[in-house]
Amino acid sequence: MVSIRAPKQGEATTTFYDAAGLESGSELVLSTPRVGFFTTPAFTANWQTNLSNSMRVTLNQALIVATGMQVDGTDSTPIMKNPPGLDQAHASTPDCYGCHQYLDPTRSILQATYSDNYGQQTDPNWSGQKGLFAFQGVVDTNISTIDDLARNLATHPKVASAWVEKLCYYANSEACTADDPEFQSIVSKFQASTFSWKTLVEQLLSSPIVTNATESQTATEQGEMVSITRLDHLCALLDSRLGLGDVCGLDLTKPARVGIPIIAAGLPSDGYGRGAPVPVLPTQPTMFLRAGAENICELVAQTLVDNPKPPDGAKTYSSASDTDVDAAVADFVSNLMALESSDPRASQAAAILKSHYQAALGDSQSPATPTEALESTFTVACLSPSVLGIGN
């Protein structure tokens, strides 16, 4: 945990280029306030503003992250006429006023705090600008610092349902029905846990909304979605089930230029476009997913099968004896493919994989070595619908 605070009188700010000091320290002394996700350099680099936009994109994207909603003309929150911060260029046109009456005053504190490049606001024309917070049933006229905006975002009544819905998109690749009693129960438990991420994950992923173990309003209304595993799913799956650290090189602080990370960059991924509360989620297999996954699986196989120097903590498989091969195949089925022994499909899957191993060894054109045969068997398991799909 790192604490951020303003410098005291005469105190120097943290030296930004002291990488070692930054990594080892627990405090940052900054003149420019950084109070939450919406003031991080990563967020502001993604959602750049300008003189014309004047922090509206920043505010709208912050609202989307926090509440899953945006200023879109449907908000009926009562607000005074001509609120402080309203851009008069948009005040006289009813088409514009509907959104700007909320957007403009609510973004004012961003404009008063930050320059267009998200540094410290030093222009007195902007630093004293008044505003308020008005969005989806919440009105707060007591906004004088960026902390006040952060507090309104963090305590907004839409936060809990928004984050349950975001996790639904990740798990189901489609929305959950917000008025589903199961959904509302998860929202309540998430709130009661004072927004414990662990509680949210446990509650949602064990819910019939996701498992479909019993019928739910969401399943009835949304239908059954069987989706591909996108970038984040597949990489997390491989890391978790095979004990790999960051097989896809998703840690941007440790860029990888070769191997799996290059292929992974081409996998379908989740994305939020500007002004879009709903993510773009490719769900259907394509030839590029199939081809990329095969190359990834082959590389993982070569990393884990008969490798004298596997990565620390990784699962390893040996082709040294029939017993080893049987154990490997059993793990491919129960662990990688997640077909537990109680699943009637498990034994058949194991038989098919074992058959593949034997067939590879005895291939008439190009007989494989035991290592190659087991790598190929791993690759089959790795390309199965249990790995490349969610909901099979």
Next chain:
Amino acid sequence: MKLNRRDALFGALFGGTMVGLRAIASGLPVKMLLDPRKALADVPQGCQASANAQYVILSTSGAGDPLNANAPGTYDDSGISHPQDPAMAKTPITLGSTSTTAAAPWTTLGPSGANVLGRTSVFHLATTTPVHPKEPQVLSLMGSTIAGEMFPSVLAAALAPCLGTLQTQPISVGAATPSESLSFQGQALPTVPPAALAATLLNPAGELTNLQKLRDSTLNDLYTNVYKSGASPAQRQFVDSLVTSQDQVRKINPQYLSALASIQDNSEASQILAAVALIQMKITPVVAVHFAFGGDNHNDTALANETAQTQSGMASIVSLMQALAAAGLADQVSFATLNVFGRTMNASHTDGRDHNKNHHVSIAIGKGFRGSLVGGVQQVDGDYGAMPIDSSSGAGAASGDIQPVDSLASFARTVMVGVGVNEDLVTKQITTGTIIRGALAS
């Protein structure tokens, strides 16, 4: 109970399945989201294009680049602001029978560069939106396509059966943001970055590659006997899609894969290499790229960025034309551009430009197009907007039969015909607009 407009709208958007919200976010109509296949069920199957069916490379940008601001026809009005850099000097250019002027980089489409002016049509349009997130809606022609399908997907569905491509769906290799990604029949399509193409499609030499055929056989066994047995319809459909994608991968012509190996990044040059290779491999009928022409240049001192990217953007088009010619594809591939909007142009815009819902410029280059300047600019709302268009000649005229609000759909209809799609299918797939004969080669 009295239901006011706001309540009705709110209920429609957020009630039940949130399908209204999804529709807003994705740009797809509710009908498409609820049942995309049914919504498109009346689309004719089989080849619906002439023998001259073309592949299409479409450049699109959600940034709303100032491609419009220095295009042919914008130098005739002295009230329009242009960069003062000599590299953007007003220069004569001839599009078919029309002699006009444009920023100097445009002339690289002529004999000194790509030499495609004789088959280049420049369209002055209005997308009617100044909003960045409306990029998906603009790609869906602001509601003018049947079932809200995106224009690249309309093109792809019409052309794929004629071209015999491995997949029907278009591919974006250039989407810079999720807003620029494509959808097909209501399904979001992944963007395929050029830098990942080689590592994705190339198979390393070795025994594991030799065992592919055996693995495919084993996987088919798994699909049939483990995963489809007792599966739900959705699960079976998913497994079938895996089978299809596996078949498609094995049909890729390896002859052109080596071209991908030199791609190291996602630059415009790499997008060109990727697009040409994907077409050579007959993978898709439509490839989307992103050629920048200045981006979202609100703050652009002396329009320097606009100047630099007009040059680099035009250089990319020239490179693409030269690459297609070198590959023997000059008569098989057409190029077009469609961005979310153009930018403001009045004299005050010397250090940046704002969004312009009233004016945008698209380009179409290919065998099916005639050198032509379609439409023009006129003063609108204190700035500039597209003029009405005479559908017969393509000329901009106050008396034109195509109003600016219909110009986007008219452009799309014209492009569809220009790339060989039968006109009766064009009018079914794009429900408004008028084909602009003056832009077509014949």
